[in-house]
Amino acid sequence: MARFLHTADLHLGSAGDALPEEIARQREREITSSLPKIVDLALERDVDLLLVAGDLFTDKFTTPALLRYVNYQFGRLGNKHVLVCAGNHDPLLQDAPAAAFPWQKNVHFFLPHSWQQLAFHKLGIAVAGISWGELPPQPELLTQIPASIPGFVNIALLHGSAGKAAQLAAEYFPLPEESLIASGYQYFALGHYHNPSSWEAEGTLFAYPGSPEPLSFGEEGRHGVWLGETSAGQVSISFIPLGKREYVTLRRDVTGMKSEAELVEELKKDLKARREDLVGLTLTGSLPRGFKLDLDFLKENLEELVFYLRLQDATWEEVDLTDFPQGSLRQLFSQRLAEELANTQDPYRRKTLELALRYGLEALARGTVDLGGEA
Ligand SMILES: [Mn+2]
Known part of the structure; x- marks a missing residue:
């Protein structure tokens, strides 16, 4: 059995939408604090992997100090793996601050433009991921998703538009369900939508954690992360609320x-x-x-x-x-x-x-x- 936390859309550095200056400054600190809360939770639950499905940062607010802060927090996880894919708000452009940053050894950013697959033999988990780069990942990439590894729990880490949004959000990496199911993966660790959701189709589990702190009106209700567990080749997840405010x-x-x-x-x-x-x-x-x-x-x-x-x-x-x-x-x-x-x-x-x-x-x-x- 292995355990993981799945988060996305932290938007570190941002303060949320259209708030007065003083409130915005406090929200910015609270949004930044969502990361240490997640790291605390990962340590407390002794998870093996932390998955970040894009929009960890909000590009224009990504300062060197914020990168050092994030690296420090990830470093607290010791040898637990942190796997990150970049999203539409923090694409891994060639000159993106996060692309050149000297991350801790336990941190891995997936590349843009082509898939990578990491197999963790001790955990029996394989994670394939892809980042946003100069362009959104192109829809045809879905046909090139690495083959699922037999005997492993196969997870994909993606920032895009699954579920009903696959038809509606053409410019945000549409992820038609048939293609995802056909891949034979057990779990799609998704990011992009800021409200939490999860659903199952033909034995494949899909989940958006949403932003751990809500960022605007329209992101009502509880916010948090998914805690995942693997057992007998399957994944089960439960939602852990973390948001300070609603x-x-x-x-x-x-x-x-x-x-x-x-x-x-x-x-x-x-x-x-x-x-x-x-x-x-x-x-x-x-x-x-x-x-x-x-x-x-x-x-x-x-x-x-x-x-x-x-x-x-x-x-x-x-x-x-x-x-x-x-x-x-x-x-x-x-x-x-x-x-x-x-x-x-x-x-x-x-x-x-x-x-x-x-x-x-x-x-x-x-x-x-x-x-x-x-x-
Ligand atoms: Mn986002």
Whole structure:
């Protein structure tokens, strides 16, 4: 039996998306700290291999100091192997800092443009991998994947688009499932998508660990790494959460609200369990004519309850069909959308219709559209 950790998309050096300066600096430190946490876990679980499936770095933030830091962390693993393939955010260009860096002996970067296969006889594991280089790995490379080695657990380390994305993401190394299954490998240690997932098809196991720390809204839920175990020629994996914080998106309908102070009291309850999180709060619903939300007041009273608050105002002014002259474009338009709204309970459809009503009336009244404030 052998054990491994599978991570990807650490994006060391980056701070996550579009955060204010002070928050961004702290997130940068936390994202960088995901590596020592992974190394600690690898030591604690006594794994034999650490697999990094691309985007270890975010190229433009890869400083010499960061490389030394990463090398030091990998060095803590002693003679445990660290296998890395480069991704689209840290391609191994000829002049890439990581390409020329004198890595510890236990660290191996797979090459771009052609496959390499490493067989670890003591572990009974063979790992084939390929990096992104000047170009993404070309789809035809999949036909050249090294033959699986009989008697070994065969693992492929890749940064690309598997699963449903194989059809959609042509420029990001599409990995059609048939080709992967045909290779006879047991485990595809993947990187590229930042949310964790795993699935099995015809006895082959596929997994994306996602980024160990989430990097933006849209990367909600728990983040961590896969712990793998080999036994009797098969691989089994379990997910180990590591992320310090979560991104959370909340929508709140404020229809009927009388004052911002009342809303603050209500929202405090929603945010109570979100102290450490990055919260995107969108306010929706209709407000009486002329009632403009005081976003500064809301922000001042709510932001200290969470690590970071992104507040978006997507409310609209109440519409009364009698507001518009009979037969006018605005009357016909709002009547039509009101009918459609009355006929659907699907939340996505309702949201679309409500936005259409809001923006449509604004466009008809003013000839312009304000897409909502962000505080
Ligand atoms: Mn990535």
